Amino acid sequence: MKARIHITLKNGVLDPQGKAIETTLSHLGFAGVGDVRQGKYIELELDETDREKAHATVDAMCSQLLANTVIENYAIEIE
Amino acid sequence: MKARIHITLKNGVLDPQGKAIETTLSHLGFAGVGDVRQGKYIELELDETDREKAHATVDAMCSQLLANTVIENYAIEIE
Numbered sequence: 001m002k003a004r005i006h007i008t009l010k011n012g013v014l015d016p017q018g019k020a021i022e023t024t025l026s027h028l029g030f031a032g033v034g035d036v037r038q039g040k041y042i043e044l045e046l047d048e049t050d051r052e053k054a055h056a057t058v059d060a061m062c063s064q065l066l067a068n069t070v071i072e073n074y075a076i077e078i079e
Numbered sequence: 080m081k082a083r084i085h086i087t088l089k090n091g092v093l094d095p096q097g098k099a100i101e102t103t104l105s106h107l108g109f110a111g112v113g114d115v116r117q118g119k120y121i122e123l124e125l126d127e128t129d130r131e132k133a134h135a136t137v138d139a140m141c142s143q144l145l146a147n148t149v150i151e152n153y154a155i156e157i158e
Contacts, residue, residue, distance in 0.1 A: 006120055030140055032126030041085055041120040047111030057109065065103055
């Protein structure tokens with residue numbers, strides 16, 4: 001099964017990368033752009049065939065390694 | 080309008096971050112994990128109200144700044 005994981009900074013956590021993108025877009029002439037947030041996107045293949053087990057496994061991966069749950073949220077899609 | 084952008088490495092391009100995640104997951108005891116690829120995920124707000132114009136604008140942002148089109152693909156969702 002394929003898992004797709006989105007890791008994003010929680011609301012209220014400063015996002016310097018997002019700010020840098022916003023500033024640079026404005027310098028390039030793109031007007032009306034706001035609230036830029038940059039996160040991570042991870043795809044992986046699992047041997048697991050059970051959807052719920054796969055979700056639970058990926059959830060454990062996120063909390064143990066992939067996301068810093070103090071400042072980041074994560075969302076998991078299994079397909 | 081809100082735009083969501085996924086930037087991923089093209090197939091065949093080495094992904095050292097993905098490899099590092101794969102190795103570490105295996106060391107943590109997660110078996111059967113393969114083909115880990117890490118990409119970027121960017122969210123932004125646009126003042127634009129026309130869906131097609133918004134898509135074209137974000138497409139220009141990606142090719143000019145956000146993605147390195149030599150080694151990366153990007154996908155845009157407007158909502």
